[in-house]
Amino acid sequence: MTVHNIRVGESKRGDASDGTLAEAVGGRLSRVDGPAKITGAAKYAVEQQLEGLAYAVLVESTIASGKVRAIDTASAEASPGVLRVLTPDTIISLRTASDWLGTTPPDKPYCPLARDITFSGQHVAAVVAETFEQAVAAAALVNVSYDETPSIVDLSDGKAGDGIAIDAMTKEWGDAPAAFAAAPVRICAAYNTPREYQAPMEPHGLIARWEGDRLTVWEPSQWLDGMARTYAEWFEVPFENVRLVSPYIGGGFGSKALALSHGAVAASAAKMIGRPVKLVMTRPQTFTGYGGRAATRQTVTIGADRDGVIQSIVHRGVNETSIDGMWVEPLGSVTSIMYATPNFSSKQNVVRVNSVVPGAMRAPGENPSAFGIESAIDELAYEVGIDPLEIRLRNYAEQDPHAKKAWSTRQLREAFAAGAERFGWSRRSPKPRSMRDGNQLIGWGVAAGTYPVRRAYGEAVVRILADGSVEVESSSIDMGQGTYTILAQTAAETLGVPADDVVVKLGDSRFARAGVSGGSRLAGVMTGAVHKAATSALDQLVGLAISDPRSPFHALQANTLVVANGRIGSPRGDGPDVSIAELLKSVGRDRIEATGDTMPANSTAEDRYKNYTTIAMALPHTEGDYSRYSWCAHFIEVRVDEDFGTVRVSRVVSALDSGRLYNPKLAESQWKGGIIMGIGQALLEEGIMDRRHGRIVNNNLADYLVPTNADIPDIEVISVGIPDPHSSALGGKGVGELGIVGVAPAIANAVFHATGKRVRDLPITLEKLI
Amino acid sequence: MRDFSYLRATSTDAARQAAALPGAMLLAGGTTLIDLAKCGVAEPDTLVDITHLKGLDRIAVDERGATIGALARMGHVADHADIKSRFPAISEALWQAASAQIRNMATIGGNLMQRTRCPYFRDPANFAACNKRVSGSGCSAIGGVTRGHAVLGTSEACIAMYPGDLATALVAFDATVHLGERKLLVDDFFLLPGTTPDREHAIEPGEMITAIAIPGSAAARRSTYLKIRDRQSYEFAAASAAVGIEFEADGRTIRDLRVALGGVATKPWRVRAVEDALKGKVLEPETVRAASLLAVEGAVDHGANHYKIELAPRVVARAILKLGETA
Amino acid sequence: MAGIAVSTTINGDITEYLCQPDETLLDVLRDRLGLTGAKEGCGTGDCGACSIILDNRLVCSCLVLGAEAEGRRIETVEGMAHGDQLHTLQQKFLEHAALQCGICTPGFLIAAKDLLAKNPDPSEEEIRFGLAGNLCRCTGYDKIVRAVQDAAIVMKGA
Secondary structure, three states: OOOOOOOOOOOOOOOOOOOOOOOOOOOOOOOOOHHHHHOOOOOOHHHOOOOOOEEEEEEEOOOOOEEEEEEEOHHHHHOOOEEEEEOOOOOOOEEOOOOOOOOOOOOOEEOOOOOEEOOOOOEEEEEEEOOHHHHHHHHOOOEEEEEEOOOOOOOOOOOOOOOEEOHHHOEEEOOHHHHHHHOOEEEEEEEEEOOEOOOOOOOOEEEEEEEOOEEEEEOOOOOHHHHHHHHHHHHOOOHHHEEEEOOOOOOOOOOOOOOOHHHHHHHHHHHHHOOOEEEEOOOHHHHOOOOOEOOEEEEEEEEEOOOOOEEEEEEEEEEEEOOOOOOOOOOOOOOOOOEOOOEEEEEEEEEEOOOOOOOOOOOOOHHHHHHHHHHHHHHHHHHHOOOHHHHHHHOEOOOOOOOOOEEOOOOHHHHHHHHHHHHOHHHOOOOOOOOEEOOEEEEEEEEEEEEEOOEOOOEEEEEEEOOOOEEEEOOOOOOOOOHHHHHHHHHHHHHOOOHHHEEEEOOEOOOOOOOOOOOOOHHHHHHHHHHHHHHHHHHHHHHHHHHOOOOOOHHHOOOOOEEEOOEEEOOOOOOOEEEHHHHHHHOOOOEEEEEEEOOOOOOOHHHHHHHHHOOOOOEOOOOOOEEOEEEEEEEEEEEEEOOOOOEEEEEEEEEEEOEOOOOHHHHHHHHHHHHHHHHHHHHOOOOOEEOOOOEEOOOOOOOOOOOOHHHOOOEEEEEOOOOOOOOOOOOEOOOOOHHHOOHHHHHHHHHHHHHOOOOOEOOOOHHHOO | OOOOEEEEOOOHHHHHHHHHOOOEEEEOOOOOHHHHHHHOOOOOOEEEEOOOOOOOOOEEEEOOEEEEEOOOEHHHHHHOHHHHHHOHHHHHHHHOOOOHHHHHHOEHHHHHOOOOOOOOOOOOOOOOOEOOOOOOOOEOOOOOOOOOOOOEOOOOOOOOOOOOOHHHHHHHOOOEEEEOOEEEEHHHHEOOOOOOOOOOEOOOOOOOOOEEEEEOOHHHHOEEEEEEOOOOOOOOOOEEEEEEEEEOOOOOEEEEEEEEEEOOEOOOEEOHHHHHHHOOOEOOHHHHHHHHHHHHOOOOOOOOOOHHHHHHHHHHHHHHHHHHHOO | OOOEEEEEEEOOEEEEEEEOOOOEHHHHHHHHOOOOOOOOOOOOOOOOOOEEEEOOEEEEHHHOEHHHHOOOEEEOHHHOOEOOEOOHHHHHHHHOOOOOOOOOHHHHHHHHHHHHHHOOOOOHHHHHHHOOOOOOOOOOHHHHHHHHHHHHHHHHHO
């Protein structure tokens, strides 16, 4: 890590919203990994320069369903620079690894190259060559022949059927169908979201190197220990023999949490040729090499009285999964908790289609779920003639309607109030098509969002070194969300040292272990662990100062001492005042080290392994007496060209409750990032399927449209959170996923207000409005 | 990319000779060619780099017209003060194309040689049938994903949309392309797909684009390029229109009108029917909207691209009316 | 393997390298010269992460051949700071939190440098459209615009 080598040169004090020092927890400290990133000095995983590096390139299936009949590798093998061509027949045999719950699989082999094809773009072969260009050229010469069988294209395919009922997703109370039938006002509509892709700017890839039976993998990773477990199980080596290195991650959004088949191919290739191998997916390969967000379909029916008070919600959801994998996108997650209703029913099926198994993408479940319920309640608002904001307040859930528990904190009412005030919602003209500017129809929409507070146990090492500087170590990661920075702030505040004297080391599985960085849990978990480790280190330091005969404080016979700004003194300010470095020197110590973990006291080594390498020990967000969620309200203005049907988002005000913010400057970035991704989801993003080939054809960044800077207006975010002691050690809730939830329905609602057209299928492209 | 050799041409003549050899292609910016080589569509044996040749990047503008060297970069032409004032549609078309980076790389000559963005054309590994790539192999687009495909100028062999912006403006103003001594209208330089969609340009082996020339006109001086798309920037047109107008002395009666469509046809698409319907008429919104419907006469959709037939006349009408407002 | 000998100036230093005909300038910078500041997000000119300045032109280095750089002057993000002294844009990106994962950041910085060199006083719209060739997914667009606006003010006053 070189992140502290360049001085930032800006004031560390001031610039804090609540009077907090920038470098304390809650302060607006600038990103400590920023200098390395803005100078180009930060070396990402696949940028390691290794001796003897060879390059692997994947060959993918061109059919969606069938069997590989034969693979002719002769031309590729004869191509210049080629070291090896890997096929299902020639790649080394691996063992099937456990899943992310840690479920042990049957003892059977695993081949990351497919003979049985279940989707277009599946890895069937790989070429390893001296240079990347040679590998690319040779990969084009691998000739694969197939026996093709009919494929199931997507949810609308006649062969898809109703799918598999996922009973664990069923949530019911009261008698929802009867209450719906009896309700004076009834609305019912279907909402669809397409396949969407995380599209992190850094494509997936890795470098794998074997030294004997020890494997080092440089790979962008949201979960080093989980991925190390998978590699270890695949190759049947001890967990400790696998080292994952991931110092910076170029965005993940859920897609970089698991070891994937391309990783198995690269590590196998490295083992087979006895050299380090680099494999980076091309951008088109990233659309089929792993799963994006599953396409979903929901039906939402709401029965209400004429005042808009909800009597019943009946919700049915379906999402795609793959032929041989299982992905459940929990579509009833927001539906079941956002509004108070005496009667409720939600059920979900999944349908197998010939696709790569879908995966986690920013707020899996909550995101499409919110599109359904937050559109539906808007429809209800117009049906009963009540302001869309007012109807949300009228149905405000004072407790978790599903778990029947008190909210730990729910600042959603405050979010509605703050957002509406700032946006000027009271000036809204209620009728659709009643606001315009020339050819532009103007619409204002509102929607709420939420995401559960996922909690887990964490571990960190804090070291005070001889020069008084501090090291924090953890195998957790920073993919841009600010982990380096908030952990430096946590250690600095706890120990009483300047943040500039703290070096945070992340992204190496040799460090103290960490669970997944997903579900917005990492900040809460890791600030808690670092706080605990730093507290322990501080206790040791003060203990030495008080009790060691060589300490200048020994003679004081004090009970306690104060450490501030890197110096130790007595609470009253009398007596000696020495730096941490001077104290350590005087007592003859070159370091103090403490490991802190938040695991239950009686945890076994097996518990720890399970905690860090699976998600099986994650704590339910409704554990104990409380239900824990983050909340937000988005107020969005759109302008729709009445001739062209083009929608432009012209203003966004969002008020968000993420509890206490460890660093508002960086949390705001995460929120805005989620909002912008939500704008893309609402207006642009869609995997477009060739139904004859079962293949996504817009698999590049020119045709899979993500927003550009020109698509984004001024975005204002307002924090309405308060510290939530039930959600994390330091009072924060989730940040990263929250911002995107509710953006798409807020835009769809604004489009309805502008045009009078209700678009229930994302994205809202111009032909749907023309 | 398939392995190829790289040659730096030392002169225009040397470039022409080298490029006439089988398997040789001119490299004049590379934003299309290197991209297509990476897709496995372009498989050159030799790339003849001409970007450093002197004297081919000049931009000369006077009242008679503009001559733009083939190696002038799109970005330079877009920002050229005289192009902006005398040919606003040209500047606007360039400015709305691609990104700053691509405009700084792509040359005018190279831009005329830009290929379609048809996803089937760009993916030979998955879609063997493409008459544009391999004559007689079939068309994968027909019956497939067609949202971005052409509704005008299509044939049973090909429905690929011509994606460029500049050439749309060029055909509106009767620009010519110079292939050394030989000169032809840009409108004639682009070929309809017909039964030979693999042949897109009327350029022969051994020929090289050296310049384009755009005659000056009052209509070019009062012109605009309106581009409608899903994304605000960095996307090909859903529909676009290059329009130029000249009024009679009354400031209301249309003396000259030029209209060309982009994003909807297999080549840059001049629509004289709209021009003829409005010349001599007083500019009125209803008249303009009615006449603009002629822009898509004969259009044929393939399902998902039907919206282009609705959209294109509205784009034409808006562009004409916008020019009228500035009268 | 023999290669094509290329002589260039990179960030002010005369730099010579050998490359293959089919090697992009981006691959030369990253793999041969260890200048990994420019990133590869797509390889086809669709994302701008590989942006560099070539003879005063902002370009996507993924679509430039290494051989094409002969005799040309290259500026990459590694050349923006002078020793410990950050470029104003870098400083403002930090202050405004205009970066997260950091993959698009070098391209944005280089593109913003080029933008301000040509237009020292851009409007917000000119910044948003001028930088539309650089995709960010984290996404920092809003903060990037503020950083560039702030940098423009400082640089004009300098």
